[in-house]
Amino acid sequence: MTIIQRVEAQDIRFPTSRELDGSDAMNAAPDYSATYVILHTDADDGISGHGLTFTIGRGNEICVAAVNSLASRLEGRALEEITADMGAFWRDLTSGDSQLRWLGPEKGVIHLACAAMINAVWDLWAKREGKPVWQLLADMTPEALVQCLDFRFVSDALTPEEAIALLRRQAPTKAERVAQLREHGYPGYTTSAGWLGYSEEKMRKLCREALDEGWRHFKQKVGGDIEEDRSRARILREEIGPECTLMMDANQMWDVDEAVANMRRLAEFDPHWIEEPTSPDDILGHAEIRHRLAPIGVATGEHCHNRVMFKQLFQAEALDFCQLDAARLGGLNEVLVVLLLAAKYGIPVCPHGGGVGLCEYTQHISMFDYIAVSGSLEGRLLEYVDHLHEHFEAPVQIHRGHYRVPDAPGYGVTMKAASLAAHRYPDGSAWQSA
Numbered sequence: 001m002t003i004i005q006r007v008e009a010q011d012i013r014f015p016t017s018r019e020l021d022g023s024d025a026m027n028a029a030p031d032y033s034a035t036y037v038i039l040h041t042d043a044d045d046g047i048s049g050h051g052l053t054f055t056i057g058r059g060n061e062i063c064v065a066a067v068n069s070l071a072s073r074l075e076g077r078a079l080e081e082i083t084a085d086m087g088a089f090w091r092d093l094t095s096g097d098s099q100l101r102w103l104g105p106e107k108g109v110i111h112l113a114c115a116a117m118i119n120a121v122w123d124l125w126a127k128r129e130g131k132p133v134w135q136l137l138a139d140m141t142p143e144a145l146v147q148c149l150d151f152r153f154v155s156d157a158l159t160p161e162e163a164i165a166l167l168r169r170q171a172p173t174k175a176e177r178v179a180q181l182r183e184h185g186y187p188g189y190t191t192s193a194g195w196l197g198y199s200e201e202k203m204r205k206l207c208r209e210a211l212d213e214g215w216r217h218f219k220q221k222v223g224g225d226i227e228e229d230r231s232r233a234r235i236l237r238e239e240i241g242p243e244c245t246l247m248m249d250a251n252q253m254w255d256v257d258e259a260v261a262n263m264r265r266l267a268e269f270d271p272h273w274i275e276e277p278t279s280p281d282d283i284l285g286h287a288e289i290r291h292r293l294a295p296i297g298v299a300t301g302e303h304c305h306n307r308v309m310f311k312q313l314f315q316a317e318a319l320d321f322c323q324l325d326a327a328r329l330g331g332l333n334e335v336l337v338v339l340l341l342a343a344k345y346g347i348p349v350c351p352h353g354g355g356v357g358l359c360e361y362t363q364h365i366s367m368f369d370y371i372a373v374s375g376s377l378e379g380r381l382l383e384y385v386d387h388l389h390e391h392f393e394a395p396v397q398i399h400r401g402h403y404r405v406p407d408a409p410g411y412g413v414t415m416k417a418a419s420l421a422a423h424r425y426p427d428g429s430a431w432q433s434a
């Protein structure tokens with residue numbers, strides 16, 4: 001038995017706002033940050049589970065406080081008892097304490113905290129099994145996997161029986177897709193040349209470097225002054241040419257009519273999708289934009305806080321690309337429900353990667369989706385941002401614009417001890433010169 005003795009939450013922040021890495025129209029100067037959770041165990045081999053949720057700086061301490069409030073629901077429990085019924089564990093952590101649930105429910109800071117803790121449990125489980133998370137999942141039977149999930153509030157759209165049927169459909173050919181991924185990797189796109197705060201010179205330089213490295217799919221930020229958006233789109237198109245894919249991301253800046261009007265002015269640059277054109281909660285607004293802007297696709301999801309919202313986005317035919325976030329949804333259990341919902345509704349999942357540790361998580365999600373859920377790469381691109389990977393013990397590996405299959409046991413977000421120490425807020429050395 002492996003007993004989780006203590007839940008530790010650390011406030012880890014990186015001063016990315018100094019170079020405007022990660023900047024967009026809504027989030028002008030983010031400091032990529034993590035509420036970083038370590039599950040300390042009593043195991044002789046010293047094994048521990050690591051998880052994080054992503055914030056952009058101030059307020060990270062509120063997430064840390066939420067983890068501390070939830071910690072007693074996990075401390076003292078055996079990993080084996082939790083993994084024997086992951087679905088029940090998930091329900092207990094997210095809803096077992098009704099006073100804490102009131103803070104959400106299943107949204108906001110309390111759900112972010114749950115995500116960090118739940119992902120840490122998956123990390124611990126996968127490390128105990130000696131497998132990367134994608135493989136832990138891919139090796140499960142459909143029945144065992146579905147037992148990890150909570151279908152409450154979505155069973156009108158997807159039943160556990162339907163989920164099992166979806167997984168069974170792909171099961172006989174899983175090994176072929178694992179082999180295919182090992183040979184070619186999983187296709188990605190880069191956002192790193194397109195941050196809003198970057199100068200023209202920097203954008204051009206980063207585009208050229210990215211093309212040399214083999215990237216063929218790019219994303220730019222929009223949502224500022226429309227003439228500036230157009231000028232930046234022109235620069236990007238000049239650099240990447242007409243053949244490469246260009247996505248646009250407004251980060252929730254526009255009203256519905258404004259989104260349509262602005263995208264009509266940007267249409268000449270041939271955008272593949274417009275991401276977060278309006279409020280992330282406006283399901284019918286997204287549907288309206290999608291209807292009026294077709295064939296430009298609508299993408300959303302990085303601020304979609306739970307499976308119920310995604311269910312409605314699918315039901316309302318409001319999106320073309322599902323950009324679930326590994327640490328905003330309530331951890332991997334809820335992510336898996338959304339993957340299955342997306343497969344049922346035929347919507348490609350292109351997870352959100354703009355943050356610290358998100359690419360490390362999402363590689364497992366997209367690869368598992370391909371291997372066992374959707375069985376398809378069509379319309380799928382996994383976001384990559386070229387920041388902060390050096391702080392992880394097993395960072396993502398990219399080759400010619402494709403993610404390589406991760407082999408390190410766990411869920412990928414274990415940070416180096418020195419990086420944690422240097423970026424602990426406010427006392428870490430990275431913050432002493434601020």
Ligand SMILES: C[C@H](O)[C@@H](O)CC(=O)C(=O)O
Pocket residue numbers: 021022023024027030056191249251302352353354355383
């Ligand atoms: C604040 C983040 O960098 C955000 O801009 C990321 C994002 O929208 C994306 O990666 O997409």
Ligand SMILES: [Mg+2]
Pocket residue numbers: 249251275276302354
């Ligand atoms: Mg985005």
